[in-house]
Amino acid sequence: MSEFINFDDIDKHGPQSYRAEIEVSASELDRDEVAGVGPTLLELTAKKGDLPGEYIADGTASFTADFTCSRCVEPYPVANQSAFHVRFRPRPEASASGETEEVEITDTEELDVEYYSERQVSLRDLAIEQIQLSVPMKPLCEEGCLGLCSHCGANRNRETCDCEKKVVDERWGALAGIRDELAKKKDV
Numbered sequence: 600m601s602e603f604i605n606f607d608d609i610d611k612h613g614p615q616s617y618r619a620e621i622e623v624s625a626s627e628l629d630r631d632e633v634a635g636v637g638p639t640l641l642e643l644t645a646k647k648g649d650l651p652g653e654y655i656a657d658g659t660a661s662f663t664a665d666f667t668c669s670r671c672v673e674p675y676p677v678a679n680q681s682a683f684h685v686r687f688r689p690r691p692e693a694s695a696s697g698e699t700e701e702v703e704i705t706d707t708e709e710l711d712v713e714y715y716s717e718r719q720v721s722l723r724d725l726a727i728e729q730i731q732l733s734v735p736m737k738p739l740c741e742e743g744c745l746g747l748c749s750h751c752g753a754n755r756n757r758e759t760c761d762c763e764k765k766v767v768d769e770r771w772g773a774l775a776g777i778r779d780e781l782a783k784k785k786d787v
């Protein structure tokens with residue numbers, strides 16, 4: 600099984616299909632939001648695009664992972680499948696003056712363009728990229744996660760603490776003090 604999309608193969612033999620199970624470790628991703636990640640199944644078809652030197656990869660990346668909840672800091676399991684559509688284009692050559700030619704972005708689809716200088720693309724890099732894109736900025740174990748108590752650090756999804764009640768008691772205490780003060784003034 601090839602570990603690379605090979606553009607020369609596509610030129611010679613037409614569209615190519617790839618299927619690979621790729622082991623990626625959470626430390627490779629370098630994201631605090633990912634506590635662990637299982638093997639990623641990458642399935643795709645790559646073919647020539649319309650532009651000279653352009654190739655298009657269409658496929659899906661499926662993986663299971665443990666994301667860390669941004670509120671309660673507990674890991675929770677995730678099963679993810681994401682579809683992708685990437686265009687590979689030759690990296691623009693530096694012009695005679697040494698400046699890189701400007702690449703005009705004409706429509707939003709061009710955001711999925713990647714520039715290549717070698718005529719092969721690592722399936723592993725593609726898998727890592729797809730996992731990275733699937734990790735939310737602020738993962739939540741569930742929409743209504745109650746998070747941690749800011750006073751004692753208790754996980755409020757699992758336990759109730761007295762901190763909030765104490766704050767309320769202190770406020771009542773302060774009010775009672777004011778009430779006593781007012782009462783004293785009345786007596787004068």
Ligand SMILES: [Zn+2]
Nearest residue numbers: 668671740744
């Ligand atoms: Zn949570």
Ligand SMILES: [Zn+2]
Nearest residue numbers: 748751760762
């Ligand atoms: Zn508390």
